[in-house]
Amino acid sequence: MTETVPRPTLEAVAARAGVSRATVSRVVNGADGVTEPLAERVRRAVEELGYVPNQAARSLVTNRHDAIAVVVAEPESRVFADPFFARQLRGISRELTAHDNQLVLLLTEGRHDHARVARYLAGGHVDGALVFSLHLDDPLPELIQRAGVPVVFGGRPDWSGGGNGVVYVDSDNRGGARDAVRHLLGLGRDRVAHITGALDQTSAVDRLDGYRDAMADADPRLVAEGDFTLAGGERAMRELLENRPGLNAVFAANDLTAVGALRVLREHGRRVPDDVAVVGFDDMLPFAEQTDPPLTTVRQDIEEMGRLMARLLLRGLDRTAAARETVGGPPSSVIFPTTLVRRASA
Amino acid sequence: MTETVPRPTLEAVAARAGVSRATVSRVVNGADGVTEPLAERVRRAVEELGYVPNQAARSLVTNRHDAIAVVVAEPESRVFADPFFARQLRGISRELTAHDNQLVLLLTEGRHDHARVARYLAGGHVDGALVFSLHLDDPLPELIQRAGVPVVFGGRPDWSGGGNGVVYVDSDNRGGARDAVRHLLGLGRDRVAHITGALDQTSAVDRLDGYRDAMADADPRLVAEGDFTLAGGERAMRELLENRPGLNAVFAANDLTAVGALRVLREHGRRVPDDVAVVGFDDMLPFAEQTDPPLTTVRQDIEEMGRLMARLLLRGLDRTAAARETVGGPPSSVIFPTTLVRRASA
DNA sequence: CCCGGCGGTGAGAGCGCTCTTGCCGGGGGC
DNA sequence: GCCCCCGGCAAGAGCGCTCTCACCGCCGGG
Incomplete structure (x- = not known):
């Protein structure tokens, strides 16, 4: 278990490349408006120093986290007996990874945890949430709504509270x-x-x-x-x-x-x-x-449902133009078709 | 999908309570040295404004994240067919939650992902990592080692690279x-x-x-x-x-x-x-x-193994005195005993 | 009665980054 | 040939927090 060594900062990269912090920032974030020779110098400096941006500092100013919470509100039951959960996670993970987002997993098991999850989401640590396995009269949707975090539900929530604007992905x-x-x-x-x-x-x-x-x-x-x-x-x-x-x-x-x-x-x-x-x-x-x-x-295509949930959420965050192009229009719920697979039992 | 509203800052709480930021910070973080009447005023202001600390700002200065990455290096196979994974996650989640840490899940599926994970860990987004399902000649341990992130492995890694200091939890x-x-x-x-x-x-x-x-x-x-x-x-x-x-x-x-x-x-x-x-x-x-x-x-007691991994990692981070007391001594690997369960097949 | 010390508090710097602002130089229009 | 405009870059402010340090008032000892 090694200790972390001090990491190079933007400043250090700028110094080494002989440019300003702003220029390094532009290059690192892929903004244009930097001439090629300079950009190249910056890239080399980044490489040599092994520079990795400090996400906390970035979040502080952008107010974005590139992280999505996955909330599984399952008191023990299905999650374990069922690969369902793992499959859906895989789909979500794939999609989030493709868009450079991290997956923060919140497992809950009871009322007490609900408050914790709500607090966490309200804390603005993540840009949005994917919420699963809701049960009737579950207080979670309400709490999340109040936390003001964009959310997509896995499975139709039994919840009229938000009126319109509730987005979910479900099987038919x-x-x-x-x-x-x-x-x-x-x-x-x-x-x-x-x-x-x-x-x-x-x-x-x-x-x-x-x-x-x-x-x-x-x-x-x-x-x-x-x-x-x-x-x-x-x-x-x-x-x-x-x-x-x-x-x-x-x-x-x-x-x-x-x-x-x-x-x-x-x-x-x-x-x-x-x-x-x-x-x-x-x-x-x-x-x-x-x-x-x-x-x-x-x-039901579980993994694809997971992917879609993530995609809808990311799109709702309205972040990249690319995301908007891919899907188009405001996000709305999606019902996945099912297929009957005939084997021997019927 | 609601938009996030601007959240109150420490400054706002301080203003409302009629004290300085430093005092609010002390109260929020449970430090002592604040007289009771003042502390009470601050707590009320926090309550009234619904203040939640901005983790990004905090991390920026403390260089701590209260988050642990769980890396599952499993190319498809067992993870899905096996509740193993979910069980272990549950154990980890419980333990991390108990210590106010978040769980960042990183699923990988191939060489390309290894680089991504290594970059993420090197990026200092998390305080440590729990790594599972290693295969022989997997480059991941080496990469993680180089990233300088404290790590505990799930299952004995086939890896002599780090020499001593490699901590893992395994069944017997x-x-x-x-x-x-x-x-x-x-x-x-x-x-x-x-x-x-x-x-x-x-x-x-x-x-x-x-x-x-x-x-x-x-x-x-x-x-x-x-x-x-x-x-x-x-x-x-x-x-x-x-x-x-x-x-x-x-x-x-x-x-x-x-x-x-x-x-x-x-x-x-x-x-x-x-x-x-x-x-x-x-x-x-x-x-x-x-x-x-x-x-x-x-x-094998899968969930308990998960818990223990988390506990060992947190202890390795040497953070709370409480954690140190609980276990004592420097972290070292643990082998869990197994039990034969007799049913009808033998 | 004065002074040193100490507990409690506030002021301010600075974490590493982004983004706005403004400067500087070169090219085109009149 | 002069001015203006515009693109490319640097400078600087500030995100919200923690933490150090200086300050202030009170107590006790000489």
Whole structure:
């Protein structure tokens, strides 16, 4: 663990190149209006001294940080069991890196952390925030709004507070669910059950709505409440088998839930897909391919969603002309389409 | 996406409280030597104005950032399939949060990114770095060393460059592997095969060494090379069944590999554990519990390892007296013990 | 009763950078 | 040939904070 050595300053570079600080600054920041021979001298001096700009000093005057906070408001549950999180982070990281922004990760686990996160964001350490995994009546959006930090949500927030101007990126949960159920109906299954996700998240509610779209007059007892976990899927599946033993298909709110359902179905001697067809949601690889039988599921392009969130946020910051050209127009929410991936389970 | 409003400065608070900037600064930073009535006036002014210190200005003069970089040098592979990463992050996040440090996440995917990361660290944006997933002959440690940033590695780096002073936190991979194999031997299995991890990582090498410790005179054809992935596990298992069809146990370098092995064993009609006993490594939940049969595996306390890495790094920064008291002595590497978790597969 | 010391406070410098301002020199218009 | 304009550069202010240092008033000791 070495100690930091004093780093060269703009001043030092200027002295070595025999120019003023302003000129060095222009060269370093790629501004034009500097003649080539001078610029070259400056570049050489930068090289020789190993000069790296001091970001704190720069931020102090520009009031920009080139850093984005990623807030994951997840009390333990899905984040760990699910590569979802890592994938989305990767997408975000890629996009931010491409635009020379840093990623500051804020994980929260409870009310106390909310205040901390709000304070941090209000502290103006970052230029914007990407916020995930909101639950109903979560105070976070409100707090962030008040902090005055530009934000893009991952998943539709259940929050009317901001009225307009709330930007989010989400999958077409409802459409994907509808497709899944219609696929099951198309296979001739007439008793399609649904295991919901945690209904305090809009994604779960939307998937349930999609199910209902396709099953207009469904028996309410064909729906059991899960929580996006494997154990929840098992529990709900048992409940369904008890209440509606005649069911011949299950649409699970996510793959983890589907895996739980598969296990319970097997326990009860039901063959998949012969007796009961099963469809999941997420296409969580490599597990969706590796279940027994391989899982038919609804895929969403998670990484691309992450990238898009970052892009929308950066665009909202209105910074580079390039960013504006790329997308054009004021940022607005985006719903990603989903695809049904057919494997063996349905 | 709201725009940021101008935030109150120290100056403003001072004016409102009718004191000097210095006094406000003292109160805000918890220094003593301010009489109670004055301090109270200042606190009220802070409250009323909603003052939050400007970190950039502070960093500029203190040359501290209260931020730690987490570098994950993982080209795609394990990070996604494995909650490992998320778990460790959680541990790190908890510890950093407890010490009011921020977590700056740097994901890399290739040589090009190495330079970027090195530049970032050299730029003095963070006070230290936690570095993961190093591969053999990775240039990163060297670059970081040169950047002069205090660093703690996750997993033993294969790197003699720094000589002494390299601090890392690792599981007892060798001991864990030895325990796993001994457990298999104890079950009366005499032909224990091993599917390695990616041998360009020390964890894989150490687990292989542990296997060899317990299987001193093992047939070299009982070892097949994997890469920590499910597909790699399948491939290696096929190879083993071809070369040594008489094997009656497999120790897989991680759980994902073990799952691949289980699948291939089933394909070949071998019953687990009756014909072939299988042990994994990681105890990757909830999957390790949910394989068929549930997987016997070697558990490591991933989150605690993350916490400890953060703690060691912060201690190395020698900042708070409190941190020093908590641990005491100069930081040195730590090897975490592992536990064998017995389930049905062996 | 005077003076030295000390705790509490304020004034000011300066961290490293950006950006505005103004100067200086050269080229084109009349 | 003179003036004006404009491009290229340097000078300097100032971002918001910390920290040193000097100051001021009060106490106790001689």
